Amino acid sequence: MNSKSARTFPLSIIAVSLSILAIVGCSKSDRHTASEKTKEVVADTKTAVTNGWDNVKSFTFDKKNDFTASAKSMSASMDAQVSELHANYSEANASASRKAAMAELKDSEADYKQKMSALGNATADTWDSAKQNVIASWDKLQASYYKARAN
The missing domain is CATH 1.20.1270 (Substrate Binding Domain Of Dnak; Chain:A; Domain 2)
Known part of the structure; x- marks a missing residue:
């Protein structure tokens, strides 16, 4: 596995965590926007995990x-x-x-x-x-x- 995909998954988890923390201190409308962004990050994280397996399945x-x-x-x-x-x-x-x-x-x-x-x-x-x-x-x-x- 290349080093980029090895780092992608853990970094994505950190991004999700930071997004969640950002939601806590926001107004209701800001929380909605932050929630949508968090959903996008979660989707990106799932994609990174899938791509991680895709990169190594053929090993x-x-x-x-x-x-x-x-x-x-x-x-x-x-x-x-x-x-x-x-x-x-x-x-x-x-x-x-x-x-x-x-x-x-x-x-x-x-x-x-x-x-x-x-x-x-x-x-x-x-x-x-x-x-x-x-x-x-x-x-x-x-x-x-x-x-x-x-x-």
């Missing part, structure tokens, strides 16, 4: 370390987001659907970590399968995160 076994580094970088950003979600979660006050979404997120995290571990043991013969498993598990993790965040 061969020879580029295993680059793919792994990219996946770990994306994982670190997701870990921060999930930690924030967990910090704001109270099981005692959660609805049944929220509890289910958080349990699904926990399972998705464990599955992704298992697939990443298996990726480290991949051989040239098992590389494509292991790589696809990581990508599919990442997609499931992201979907679980957005579902948990929405509930």
Whole structure:
């Protein structure tokens, strides 16, 4: 993965965070404008993540370390987001659907970590399968995160 796309995703997360902070101190009309801009930044962030995978999906076994580094970088950003979600979660006050979404997120995290571990043991013969498993598990993790965040 090139260094530009490796930096794009974490920088986008910072941009989203700063946009959210800007909303807090604004008037109602300014908040609407800032909210729209935040939505654009979130969309750009999703695009950056997608492009990040697009850049590495075709990596061969020879580029295993680059793919792994990219996946770990994306994982670190997701870990921060999930930690924030967990910090704001109270099981005692959660609805049944929220509890289910958080349990699904926990399972998705464990599955992704298992697939990443298996990726480290991949051989040239098992590389494509292991790589696809990581990508599919990442997609499931992201979907679980957005579902948990929405509930």
